[in-house]
Amino acid sequence: MSEPVDLLVVGGGINGAGIARDAAGRGLSVLLVEKDDLASHTSSASTKLVHGGLRYLENFEFRLVAESLREREVLLRAAPHIIWPLRFVMPHEPEMRPKWMLRLGLAFYDRLGGPRSLPGSHGVDLRQPPHRGVLQERLVKGFEYSDCWVEDSRLVVLTAMDAKERGATILTRTECTDLDRSGEHWRATLRDASGERVITARAVINAAGPFVDQVAKTALGSGTPAHLRLVKGSHIIVPRAFAGEHAYIFQQPDKRIVFAIPYERDFTLIGTTDMLFEGDLDAVTISAEERDYLRAAASRYFRSGIAEDEIVHSFAGVRPLYEDHSAKNSTVTRDYVFEVDADDGAPILSVYGGKITTYRQLAQHALAKLGKHLPIPGTEWTAQAPLPGGDMTDGDFSRFLWEASENYRWAPPEMLQRLARAYGTRIEAILGGASGLGDLGVFFGRDLYSAELEYLIAHEFARTAEDALWRRSKLGLHLGAETISAVEDWFAARFA
Template sequence: MSERFDLLVVGGGINGAGIARDAAGRGLSVALVEKDDLASHTSSASTKLVHGGLRYLEHYEFRLVSESLREREVLLANAPHIIWPLRFVLPHEPGMRPKWMLRAGLFLYDLLGGPKKLPRSHKVDLRKPPHRAILQEHLTSGFEYSDCWVEDSRLVVLSAMDAQEHGAKIWTRTECVGLERARDHWRVTLRSDGQERTVEARALVNAAGPFVDKVAKTALGSGTPAHLRLVKGSHIIVPRAFAGEHAYIFQQADDRIVFAIPYERDFTLIGTTDLLYDGDLDKVEISPEERTYLRDAVTRYLKSGITEEDIAHTYAGVRPLYEDNAKSNSTVTRDYVFEIDAEDGAPILSVYGGKITTYRKLAEHALEKLAHHIEIPSEGWTAAAPLPGGDMERSDFAHFLWQASERHDWLPAEMLLRLSRAYGTRIDLLIGEARSLADLGEHFGGDLYEAELRYLADHEYARSPEDVLWRRSKLGLHLPEETAEMLANWFARNG
């Protein structure tokens, strides 16, 4: 007899993980299936910001900005280990948006979304340190404002973990290959490791990101291509381009903006682009033209400039945006839209658009939509619920780090900071009874030890070197290439 669920979620990105978490916490039986690893596509290829979306104000998306700013505060409180405040400096570029427009936009940005813990915006003199040594001479004034950084793929993993801890089944590397609709349920064929099996679900959530249309076609016989615009965003990573813990937001002549953000201690993250995409969704890569665009975008502002040889790493992802017929890819809405089909049997809800910052509200709204078709407890619960590792006193990461250093004073300071940032209060579960680095098991280079691999495999669904080096962490930037082979051998021995 097939295993039966109230809800089956297709897609292990941020929206799918968020919906599975909320539904499981309301008492529904939930399964989430992902054909690859969690966050292996769009949700690990973001600019890694939890933000209101300052530039969305230009397009009058006040509801989206207001909701995003409120959610920024919620997420900062519930995941203070992987989300933290970041100050952004916006230089005024003569000939582009006038100062009054920037000032008015930031004034509105400060007002929208209700009370905030983060500092408000203010003018900044770019002729003074540290900006004087960093920016081109003609840039003399600008503005500074607050938003937040997020470890995007870890946010997905932690949401999936919390879903599982509330009873959900999380099946990675499991593809949905067949959907058969009945009056009161879906019969779903899943394929994993070459083997097929079937499960049943009263309702289906299609949160497959850029693959949303493919899943809709499997379920309904036809997709909804008119509602989907696939837009590729690419990023480059270079050695640290400027000192300081602030980020820059640079205006461009094509009305876009490009961020330059301190990244992984030794690097600067630069992005992003907006290009229509019609290629292989499993092999999304930055183009030579995008590399040049991002280098030139930053070189116009920084005294040091960026060369092709400076690029240490790149990544690209495809955003499944809702088609609103905007003329520009950069102005098409980042808001989320649901399409629900329940006329001919069990319901299927497809998710279009969305952004990391609003994923929790998206999940609440998705369940509100489904509640018209299946019984769902109406009370949301995630607004005041810390994510795994985020249950810190007063959401105070600095205080937690100090306590962790007292308990684990044998850990090198940089290693303790990285582990605390990644795992928060779960760091004690990872370390276990270890009292020295030798107790952490096999050493794979840098500060990566076997204890961390075991934790990732046992609790965070890691199954491959890439899962560890590029999604659960960004250690791939810091460790030699041969580390991947060492990890592959470890997974082969411990699979």
């Protein structure tokens, strides 16, 4: 890259990937660098929801909720394989929030943001199946409403894939160690396993998530006027706690809410927490206090409760929230703010805050903001463009899965369901040349073959077993230690 790129994006989370995709689609030359793997920090540690943010209504963030609800529809159309509707059931606890407040809030939620494809809210009798016997007997009435599930890290990867297919260069495990403004350009020092090199860029977007303050300080010395509040959110995973494809949303005495969501067919995901974080951003883990909090939160509602030894896995991430000086971590805005510094020449835009649901709008707004300092060709285009694998007829996943089952009759149904959900129409790149399981290469166990790993390397930037088993998929939850070790050995030999 001897010629300057138009735009250097620092950060391979959802915001960085979204900005790179939008900019590349408008004709800019784009380079995205991520010091680790794509989605290896905050963007793979979410509650896995594309949602309007029902609880944000209590904080009067009506614009954010309306934008999120509109984006929920856009993303559902763009990626129906990794995003799908989910019904949420909220038991009513009179001492938490009065029934009239919940009913009014849900009625507002149903109407805010314009037309939608998902069914609205209604009351539910918790004494009837599938809730009877699952929830504690004191819980009699509740409310049900719609939002969406998302495979969060796959959303990042697919967005980065689309950026690459539109001309962007995506470099993972490449750290931007220095940024030096020289007139109308930035000189960026990049370091990867092979050493250091310097590239030049006409503009920089700092989308480094929890590391955004660090990157801003590297570039500007004193950073920017905006700052982050780093809030850790943790989740636990337990064996399937209830039947059905619905999720629960549990109100807590501290006014927070905790979700219990069907996860990977065999499990239930419970989260999240809100704790101020001041530790090492490269070593974020759940604390014993958080584990206890989440177990107690679920046990307050589930008849059987959640024991410590039932936790099969946990994960934690740090939310890079814009510091608005709220008294509680749970009420800090999930909206986004941009800081632009262009006084001394080439511009740098730093992104503070944001959430998965609004990443596409954030990208549009970031480029509009940058456009005041750098010519941005083209117009907004991402609202109607599917992500890789999402180009299904009428966005109908069920129809697509039926067609796939006809095309690949030799594939076991459970395997085909998983691959279709992960790769959508790109499943052909894995299965298209095969006429049986024996054509898929090395068999590792369950339904994992080396053909899928080769696809992840060739198209989805995977370089390690962890990339493949915990971010491109969640197979790590299902495979035994011996199988995981075999996959690790395969990757080591593949990149030897």
